[in-house]
Amino acid sequence: MSILKSIKKKAGKKAKQLKLLRFHAKQTSNKRFDKKRIIICFNGQIPHGGLVDRLKGIVSFYEVAKVLDYNFFIQFNNPFTLNTFLEPNTVQWKIKDEAVTYNSKTTKLVYVINDFNVNPLTLIKESKAETFLVYANIDYLSKMYPEVTGTVLENKWRTSFNELFKKSSLLESKLKSVEKDNYIAFHTRFTTLMGDFQDTTALVLAKDEKDALIFQLQKKIQTLLQGSDNKCYGFSDSIQFLKTIKEKENIHLVEGNPFHMDNFDTNASLEGHLKTILDFFMLSESETVYFLKLGNMYHSSFSKYAAIVGNKPFKTITD
Structure with a gap:
């Protein structure tokens, strides 16, 4: 990383921290708590990442709370309320916004x-703080x-x-x-390659490059279909690719358009976010999860963590 990029990265981080401090300072309270608490926050004040990035942060700091015997809460009210789709199981992590308080000491x-x-x-262990307001999107379990x-x-x-x-x-x-029978599933990630939408990447393939890449992917998918007696569902961030491959092969799709949770420029309906959640759990419930990454295609942990949640085989297919 160049010195200029490093300086910009540090400045950006400091700006976000200051913004969050100003935000939480409006919720100042002198209330004390019997037990230390960790609150991981997804409130729309800053970009938090997509679904899996958020789950990585949640699970990581829940693990910290378990080890240290702290109370653990999730404030997830943006761009939807988490318990619309995922409810507390054995841990009562729900917290009201007014209970997410701040005390400078x-x-x-x-x-x-x-x-x-x-x-x-x-x-967390080395801090004397009683409340931790956490913004995280990394899986830290290996650390x-x-x-x-x-x-x-x-x-x-x-x-x-x-x-x-x-x-x-x-x-x-x-x-x-959506589906009651057994099925296999594949997942691809293109970001901007297919020209579907804007992302943090900028590369868009020329038409002949797109056609060549789709042809290569089609050959890989044909091999998957030949090796299984089950239906095959396709998942991708490119609706253009999914429509194209469905015309060519016996692929099943889940209705709806892919949508990123941190797309602040678009007001997606609840149905739009439901599509992301459905994709994740459809992958988690498939017999085998295949991640296809050819040429300039991008890495994604979306399908990998779906396979982990479902305790299903995960296989990466490359060139």
């Missing part, structure tokens, strides 16, 4: 968005448990996820209305 603002170097357990790898780490992540969440009746009914 006893509250610590923890801003670790895109900070891959910090160990949150050490950070917290460096001696644990692979399947064991995934099992730990899934256990924490299931302690926190159960599907709402709305989500359950929507999932059952």
Whole structure:
């Protein structure tokens, strides 16, 4: 990273921290608590990341709360209320906005968005604060448990996820209305490559490059179809790709358009966000999850974490 980029990154982080401090300072309270508490916040004040980024932050700091025996809460009211789709399971994490209070002497603002170097357990444990207002989007379990790898780490992540969440009746009914039979699933991530939408990336492929890439993907998908007797569902951030591949192969799709939770320029309806949640849990309930990444296509942890939640085989297919 160049010096200029490093300076800009630090300045951007400081600006977001100051914005959050000003926001929370409006909720000043001298109330004390019998037990220390960690509150992870998704309130629209800053970009928080997509669904999986948010889940990574939630599970990471819930794990910290478990280890330290702190109370754990999730403030998730933007761009929708989390318990519309995911309700508390064994942990009562719901908190009212007015209960997310700030005290300059006893509250610590923890801003670790895109900070891959910090160990949150050490950070929280060494602080004397009583309330931690957390903004995070990274899976820190490997930092917290460096001696644990692979399947064991995934099992730990899934256990924490299931302690926190159960599907709402709305989500359950929507999932059952889509598919009742067994199926396999593939996932692709293009960001701007197909020219569907604007993203943090800028590269858009020329038409002949798009056609060539789709042809290569079609060959991989044909192999998946030939190797399974089950239906096959396709998931992607490119609606153009999904429509094209469905015309060419016997692929099933979930209705709706992909939508990113941090797209502040668009006021998506609840149905738009439901599509993202449905995609995630459809992947988690498939027999096998395949992630296709060819050429200039981008990495994604969306389908990987869906497979972890569902305890399903996950396979990456490359060139």
